[in-house]
Each structure stands twice: as C-alpha cells, then as structure tokens.
Amino acid sequence: MDATLVVEGVTKRYGAFTAVDDLSFTVKPGEIMGFLGPNGAGKTTSVRMILGLIAPTSGRVTVLGADDPGQVRNRIGFLPEERGLYRRMTPVKAIGFLASLKGLSTAEGRRRARDLLTAHGLAEFMNKPIRSLSKGMAQKVQILSTLAHDPELVILDEPFSGLDPANQQDLEDLIRGIAARGATVIFSTHVMQHAERLCDQVVLMTKGRKVFDGSVEAARAAAPRTLLLEGVFDPAALADLPGIASLTPEPLEPEGVRVSVALKPGAPAQEALRVAFAKGLDIRRFELREPHLHDAFLLLTGEGGQSQ
C-alpha cells in the first residue's frame, strides 16, 4: 500500500535560521502519527510544509501521491494550532462552508455538519452563533469542521490544547474513529500522554531536527527501565548490580533509603533484583518501572524543562 505521506530530506531556512533540518519520515494509511517536540522544535513549520502552505528550502514532500499538496487539498483536513471560527456564523453554516471549499456542495456540507454535531452532542447548539458557545464547544466545532468532507489525511496542530479532560477524552475517541475508518491522522503535541495512548508512530523533533522516528514501544525502549528499591541498606552495595546504568538514592523518613536503579537498555531487571537479594540486603519494597514516552522524550530531546 502506498504511503499517505512521505517527507524526504526536507529543510526549511529563514535566512541564517534553520527551522527544520533534513527531516524525513513516512506515514502509512490508517496510522495515527504523533509529531512530538518542545515549543520551537519545528512542528508547525513542518505541518505547513506538508500542507503546502510554505515551500521547503530543499527536500520533497509527497502527500497522497502528489508532489504538490495543493492538488490534493480536498482530501486533507487541517486544524491549525491557534483556533477560531467565524463568530457570527452558526456551527452548521461554518462547517458547511469549510466543507464546501473541500469539494462538497453547500447542502451536503451542511447535512454532514448536522450529522457530526448531533453525533458529538452539539445538536442543540448547531443553529446558534458560535460566539454564544463555550470555548470547549467552539473548539469541538472547529475540529469537526476538519472532518466533514471525510478527508483521507487529517492534520491536527496541537489539537488538545485548551480542552478540558472530558473534551480531551472525546477528542481521543474521535481520532481513533478517524483512523478506524482508514484515514491517516497526524497530530502535533507536546503532551506525551495523548501520543502514548493514541499513536502507532511518533516522530520526535527538537531544534528543527528529528531525533526519533518509530513506534511508541521503540521510543520507550530507548529510555532506561528503572528498578526501585526501598529498605535499610547502604546504596553503595547496589553499585555492582548487573546491567546497572546509574543509581539515585534518596533518604526515607523515619529511616531507610529509596534507590532508583536505571538499567541499561536490554538489561534483565530480574537478574539485578536476584543479585540484590543474594547480597542479603534489607530490601522491604521493590518495583520495576517501565519507561513512559515522556521519559523517552526527555532523553531523546534533552528538553525536559519544556515537556509535560
């Protein structure tokens, strides 16, 4: 099956500043891809190049088989990072209008708008001006406006920002639904939890460069697993455990110590634990912590201060 999106060696420079540097990745149909990175990583610039809004300085973008994204714009749905809609329009008319720009008739666009709004609990607000809707509802309307024309590729730039937890959950379900009907979803975010729950593939960027491209599991595997040991013992006794990368002790009240033992990639935690017990240490609690995408993000981007 042909890839939905192929980005090959794409670079974007503004004078001396390089916003995106030699970016390459591929997204297959039906996949959900997370475009992750701290603020200023080059995510929005990359999204704009994928949409054809700006031209790469070098490299090539192929979207739905076309070298010019403008040729396939009717098959793409896009939600920009900072959102807004025509405040005086009703949700039905706003969605209908945007769908009509994607090749649907105005009547068909409005019919689909009514179906979508009803399906997502906005039926009673569909004919009220958008300015009278709450911020969450207005954001939902805009997200739905990207879907009314049944796009094959949906690009969402920071779609979760500004949504409350309930609406975030709704959006996650919506994204899974889009992928379930065969469309490809690309969304950028710096909130790792959403990407971890949703994505088949993640591309991590920092300072314009790609630092990781692969599955969530592969990303996690890049981060160390951690063996947590609590008890009354000397942390130095753990220094020669097999597969250990580093250890971080912290005192416990009223007595004892908690030691986080970072394991080298692929090192078996059971062997380290067995050796620790074999030393006869007074270990009262132990826990093996699998790494999260967040850990991988911190490790791979080195931008921990800006991530969540």
Add this chain to the structure above:
Amino acid sequence: MIRLLRIARREYLAYVRTPGFWLSLLLLPVGLSTAVLAPMAVQHNAPTPRVAVVDFTGESLSGVVGGALADSGASTKAVIVPAPGGPFANPVEASARLEPYLRGQRTLPGGGRLDAAAIIHPAGDTVAVDLWTRNVVDSGYEQAVSAAVQDAIRRDRLRALGVDAKTLARVESLSPVVSLFSPKAATGKVETEDRLPEIVGLAMGLLLWMVVLTGAGMLLNSVMEEKTSRIIEVLLSSASVPEIMGGKILGVAAVTGTILAFWMSIAGVVIAVRSPEMAMGLLGVFTHHARWAYFALYFAGGYLMFATLYVTVGAFCETTREAQTLLGPMMIIMSIPPIFMSQAIAHPDAPLLRTLTWIPLFTPFMMAARAANDPPLWEIAATGAMMFTVTAFELWVAVPAFKSGALATGRFDIRVFFGSLVRRQAP
C-alpha cells in the same frame, strides 16, 4: 473558480446579515427625504415674523416697503404691524424707541415680539432705509427693500419728468433675452439636460471614490478578522491565494454593488416621478457613446486596484492600529481626487487634470469625472490598459505577500511588509 464564488458568497452574506449593511442601504433614502422634508418642516413650524415700517419721506413709501417686507425672500412671509411707541419725531428717535421691541424687552400691543423694522427717511436726492432685524443671517429683507425702494424712486422720478404710466409700465417690462449655445449641446442651445453629463461624471467619480473607501475598509477588516482568529490558515489549506483574495474582493464588490443598485433605483424612481424629462436626460447620458461601459471600465479597474492593495495590507495586520500605520499615507493620497474632480466640471481638459489622469491611483476617478468631455478613444484605451496593468502587477506582487502576511505571527513589522512586496516573498 467554485471556491472563489463560495468565498465571495460567504463574504457577501456575512455583511448582508449585519445591521450596518441595512443602515447603509437606508442611508441615502433617509438622507434625501430629510434633505427635502426638513426645510419644509422648519418653514411650516416657524413663527410668522412681525415687521413695522416708519416713513419720514412723505413719499408714501411705507406701502412699498411694507409690501416688499411681507413678500420678501425671507423664510416665512411677514405681517406688517403698526410701529409701536410712535409717533416719532425723527429716525434716531424711532430707532431708539423701537429697539426695546426688537430686543424682546417690550412686547407689541397685541402680544408677541417685533422681528424687523424699516425706518425710511430722506437722504439728499434719494432716500435711506434703516432696516432693523433680529435675523442678521437672512439677507432677504435687505434685498427686497432695496429693490422695491429703487423701483419706487425710479418710477417717481420718471413720472416727475413727464413719462406716462403706460410708457413706464412698458419700460419696466423690458428685459434682455440671453440664450446660451454650445457645440456640445444636443440642439446647439444649452438646456438643463446638456449640463447633465458634467454632473453625472462628477457624481460617478465621487461614487467610485466612496465605493473604494467603503469597500476597502470592509476588505481590510475581513482579512484582519480572519488572520486574528487564524481562520486564514484553514482557508489557505483549502483554497489558493488568488481564490481567497478574489472571493473576498468579489464578495465585498457585491455588497457595495447591492447598496449602489438600491440607491440608484430609489434615485431613479424619484427622478422619474418628479421629472420624467430629467430621467430621460440621465438615461441619455449613460447611453450616449456607451458611456455606461466607460464608467463600468473605470469602476472595475479602480475597485480592483485598491481592493487588491487593501486585502494585502489586511493580511499583515492584526489590529486597527497596525492597519492605520500602513494606510495613513494612503488616506492622504486618497483625499486628493475629490479636490480635482470638482474642477473637471468647469475645466475637463485642464492640463493639470489631464496629467493627474495618468497617475494610476487617480486614473479611475479623474477619467470618471472627465466623462462629459468624451475623452478620445486612445486615451480611454491607454488609461484602461495602464490601470489593468498596474492591477495585474499589484496582484503578481500581492499573492505571495498575502500568504506571507497571513501566516506571519507576532507584531506587524513594516520592514517585513515591504520586504515581502519587493521580493515577492512567499514564506
């Protein structure tokens, strides 16, 4: 093309559904009605002026002056009342005694105040009239009294020289018959209809100027609103820049076109009802040498030229203040055409006006105002070509600049704006 039309339709409906559109639509009919009805209402409700006449000449001029005052061109006909406080020994005393009544310090015997008083007294070989009035702006009394007394004195002196009444009446009825002829007049003799082309030309020039200013403001605000709310980014992912710009320009043109069509229909009906000859004359002005096409050419060219500019500026601005920074100099330039358009009525081929015609920003206005003079075909073709060439160049520069501005974030930077225009810089 269909996207362009859909953007135009949305733009049109967005404005048509605002109260401002309906206010604009009703502005002219309400304004015209007010202009016609207000003076009538003022005249109808104004109190009847009371005037007094004191004659020291012994020539029975009080009747003449009284009649002139009563029938004067003043806003309302006056009534003659007996001079209060009389009899008077001399004009100075008359003035002194009448003044309190004119000041409103005293009232007339029947109640009410005295509005004007004429004190007629000899002055050498002629007579003098000291005219007191509360209304210093209304010169109607002064002119009426002057003309009436002059006629009366002339009649009196001629009668004294032995001219009989019949001859006197015949002499007074003599007046020259002056007719105006012009090669531009349809029959050679200048009639009211022959002056219509100049008036229509000026009106169309001013109308275009108004349309440009109104439409430009709408376009600017529309693009600024879409940029501020980031809808512009969604539009850019759904349609090409020419489709977006074209749709907006067309939509706003339809809005202003609707208002103009309504205004012109109302004006047409009113003129046709009140003066069918004038209506036919106006129709003739537009159909003569296909002048309607001439006006359409300069309306389309002028609107496109300015609309493109304002749409592009809007893409770089997120606040009105930012827009004003860019458009301040533009507004100064835009204030020039009306000054010179009014000159085109009297001097359509003045060298300065012809020179201004060749400055692209002024071309549509000046050519519309000069329409009555039927500029030669070569001039129409050349200015039309120049106008559309400038517009095409403007579009060529503006399309990438619009995208650059629409996707830019942060504060407006005038260097970025001009840089984008000069380099045709897409982001």
